Amino acid sequence: MIPVTSLAGKTVAVFGLGGSGLASCQALRAGGAEVIACDDNLDRMVEASQAGFITADLRTMDWRPFAALILTPGVPLTHPAPHWSVLKAREAGVEVIGDVELFCRERHRHAPDAPFVAITGTNGKSTTTALIAHLMREAGYDTQLGGNIGTAILSLEPPAKGRVHVIEMSSYQIDLTPSLDPTVGIMLNVTEDHIDRHGTIELYAAVKERLVAGVAPHGRAIIGVDDGFGRDMADRLQRAGQPVQRVSVQGPLADGIIVEHETLIEVSGGARHEIARIGGIGSLRGLHNAQNAACAAAAALALGVSREAVQKGLRSFPGLAHRMEQVGRQGGTLFVNDSKGTNADAAAKALSSFGDIFWIAGGKPKTGGIVSLAEFFPRIRKAYLIGDAAQEFAATLEGRVAYEISGTLDQAVPSAARDAAASGLSEPVVLLSPACASFDQFRNFEIRGARFRELVTALPGVTPV
Template identity: 80%
Template sequence: MIPVTSFAGKTVAVFGLGGSGLASCHALKAGGAEVIAGDDSADNVAKAAQAGFTTADLRAVSWSNFSALILTPGAPLTHPAPHWSVLMARQAGCEVIGDIELFCRERRRHAPDAPFVAITGTNGKSTTTALIAHLMKVAGYDTQMGGNIGTAILSLEPPRMGRVHVVEMSSYQIDLAPSLDPSVGILLNVSEDHIDRHGTLENYAAVKARLVAGVQPQGASIVGVDDIWCRNIADRLDQAGKRVVRISVKDPLPDGIYVERETVVQASGGARNEVARLGGIGSLRGLHNAQNAACASACALAMGISTDTLQNGLRSFPGLAHRMEQVGRRGNVLFVNDSKGTNADAAAHALSSFADIFWIAGGKPKQGGITGLTEYFPRIRKAYLIGEAAQEFADTLGERVPHEISETLDVAVANAARDAEASGLIDPVVLLSPACASFDQYRNFEIRGAAFRDLVTAMPGVKPVV
């Protein structure tokens, strides 16, 4: 745990008592603050009370003694309207921040030179975070990984020299961290997502940009430049005098890091240097994972890691569950769990990675559906559509792609496996990459992916991928 000393002797309101909220309560109390905790969920309030914290209905207390509101990222800060706790805090003149901001303040107080890597982007941030943490461990660092990827940041060990914090951040978390200042900041990409929470794509991109704009003066701002939003962000950082490392998997760069024929290349001043090879690394299959690997490589190089260590780390990376996870193989049919593909852009990365796909898609639809995936339709031998989006997706596929409305995942897996085996294709792939949220049938994408894995591994003759 990281004790939060910046509010010692003060009273702080904490709203949202899930994992990160409770971690914030523990860290604030350990640092000498008085915590008043609240939540809209009676169950969460009860858990906080059982843990020994003072709880209250924050609507019914005086805010005059509060120094700050520590807000869960799940509560809206601006759109579609500020959460009621935000309005009360602002009326009382309290700052509204999150647990990432508390970490940043503690790091500046106690170990300002301790390495801190922050990663964001619409897609790929979890894989990139896990890959960087893996590379740091291979290089011998005491590595702490957390944030949006799982472990609450304040539940990690405190910053110190020789210990690196590798932290995934959502736009919601960045919004609550006004003094975010990593030593290495990574912005992978920006595409349409979370507009309900930011109002416009411009606002969303601006929040993402803050992570790389806040990098410490001697640090590195690593920016994927294969979309117009990030290209503009990189240009603005350059103009502001930041050290920018541009990343591309689409085009060679005169200055930056790019991927060409499964090779990570570093270019500078006309010189070109191959720093790593990605060929044959199953956990980093596909163009999207090439971008993840290129950004992770740029981070490793910025941290002074040798190219030999980098290559060894890339080759030994096991990958993440639910992100192009090779679940098993039966005969020549490969089963791939990409349940984290919760929007069309993420699903495009998975579809681009294989040639003969029996595609399981659907769930709670997002804006735009799968209309942007038409260039990948020739790769799909048949689609198996589930959840609320099934009919909408069927209408989009039309006569261009054979499809069926399977409705549920168990039916889709069984039918896709049957058809893939009967296809006579050399390397057919049954791919779960839903292009949808899971919330119509599953509580989260992890549960959906675990269900897919269980269905696959329960089939006779399925063997793990070695």
Template identity: 80%
Template sequence: MIPVTSFAGKTVAVFGLGGSGLASCHALRAGGAEVIAADDGADRMTDAAKAGFITADLRTVSWAHFAALVLAPGVPLTHPVPHWSVLKAREAGVEVIGDIELFCRERRRHAPDAPFVAITGTNGKSTTTALIAHLMRVAGYDTQMGGNIGTAILSLEPPRMGRVHVIEMSSYQIDLTPSLDPSVGILLNVSEDHIDRHGTIANYAAVKERLVAGVKPAGTAIVGVDDGFSRAIADRLDQSGKRVVRISVKNPLADGLYVEHEAIMRSAGGARSEIARLGGIGSLRGQHNAQNAACAAATALALGVKQDVLQQGLRSFPGLAHRMEQVGRLGNVLFVNDSKGTNADATAHALSSFAEIFWIAGGKPKAGGITSLAGFFPRIRKAYLIGEAASEFAGTLGDNVPHDMSGTLEVAVAQAAADAEASGLKDAVVLLSPACASFDQFRNFEIRGTHFRELVQALPGVERVV
């Protein structure tokens, strides 16, 4: 745990008592603050009271004595409308911050030069975060990983020299971290997402920009420049005097890192050199993972990792569950769990990685559906459609892609496995990359992906991929 000493002797309201909210309560109390805990859910209020925290309905108490409102990232700060607790705080002139802001203040108080890597982007955040943490561990660093990837930041060990914090940040978390100041900041990409929480894509991109704009003067901003928003952000950072490392997987760069023929290349001052190879690394398959790997490599190099150690770390990276996870093989058929492909943009990365695809898609649909994926339809031998989106997706596929209305994941896996095995194709892939949220049939994408893995591994003759 990281005790939050910056509010010692003060009273802090915490709203949103999920994992990060409760961790904030414990860290604030450990640092000497008085905590008033609140949530819209009665069960969470009960759990906080059982943990020994004072709970209250923040609509009925005086805000005059609160030093801050620590808000969980899932609670609306601005759009579609600010949560009532945010309005109460603003009326009282109380600052609204998040748990990563508390971390940043503690780091500045106790270990301002301790390495702090912050990662954001519309897609690829978790894989890049996990890969950077893996590389730093291989290099011998005491590495703490958390944030949006799962472990609340205040549940990690405190910052100190020789210990690196590798933190995934959503746009919601950036919004609640006004003094964000990583030593290495990474912006992978920007595409349309979370507009309901930011109003417009321009607002969303501006929030993402704050992470790399906050990099310390001696630090490094790493920016993927294969989309227009991110290119413009990199240019602005350059003009402001930041040290910027540009990353591309689409084009060679005159200055930066790019991927060419499965190699990560570095270009500077007219000279080019190869720094690592990605060929044969199944956990980093596909162009999107090449970008993740290049950004992770740039981070490792910025923190002093040697090239041979970098290559060793890339080759030993096991990958993340539900993100292009190879879960089984049946003869020539590979089964891939990409349940994290919850929108068309993420699924495009998966479809671009294979040529003979038996595609399981559907769930709770998102705006735009799968029309943007038409360029990948020639790769799809057959689609198996599930959930609420099945009819809509069938209409989009039309006569271009053979498809079954499978309805459920159980039926889809059985049908896809049988068809893929019968096809005789050498490189057949049964791919779960739904291009949808899971909430119509599963509580989250992790449960959906785990169920897919279990269904695959229960098929007769399937061997697990090690």
């Protein structure tokens, strides 16, 4: 745990008592603050009370004694409208911040030179975050991994000399972290997502930009420039005099890191230097993972890891669950769990990585559906449609891709496995990459992916990869 000493002796309101909220309560108390905890969910209020925290309905309280409101990232700060707790705080002149901000303040107070890597982007940030942590650990560094990837940042070990914190950040978390100044900041890409929470894609991109714009003067901003938002960010920061390392997997760069023939290459002043080769690494299959690997390698190199250690770490990276996770084989059929493919852009990454696909798709649909995936339709031998999006997806695929409306994952998996086995193809792939949120049938994408894994391993003759 990281005790929050910056608010010692003060009274702090905490709204949102999920994992990161409770961790904030514990860290604040450990640092000497008095905590008043609140949530719209009464069960969470009871849990916090049982953990020894004072709970109260913040709507009925006098806010003048509060030094800050610590807001969970899942609660609206601006769009579609500020949460009532945010309005209360603003009326009382109380700052609204998040748990990563508390971490930043502790780092400033106790170990300002401790390496801090922050990663954001619409897609790929979890894989990149995990890969950076893996590279640092394999190179012998004391490494803490957390943030949006699953472990609340304040549950990690405190910042210290030689200890690296590798933190995934959502746009919601960036919005709540005004003093964000990582040693290395990475912005992978921007595509349409979370518009309901930011209003427009331009505002969403502007929040993402804060992470790389805040990089410490001696640090490095690493920006994926294969979309217009990333290119514009890199240009703006460079004009402002900030060191920027561009990364592209789609074209040449005068300076930066590129990927050619499954090789990461650093280009600088006209010279080219090979960093590492990623060909044949199953956990880094696909162009999107080439970008993840390039950004992760750039971060590790910036922190002093050798190219030899980077190459070794890339080859030993096991990958992440639910991100193009190779679950097993049944004869020649490969089963891949990409449950994290919760929008069309993420699903495109998986579809582009395989041929002869038996595709399981659907769930709670997002804006735009799967129309943008038409270029990958020739790779799909048949689609198995589930959830609320099934009829919408069927209309898009009609006359272009064979499909069946399976309805549920339990029905789709055996159907896809049967058809793949009967196809006569040399390496058919049964791919769960839903291009949808999970919330119509599953509480989250992890549970959806775990169910896929269970169904696949229960098939006769399946062996682990």
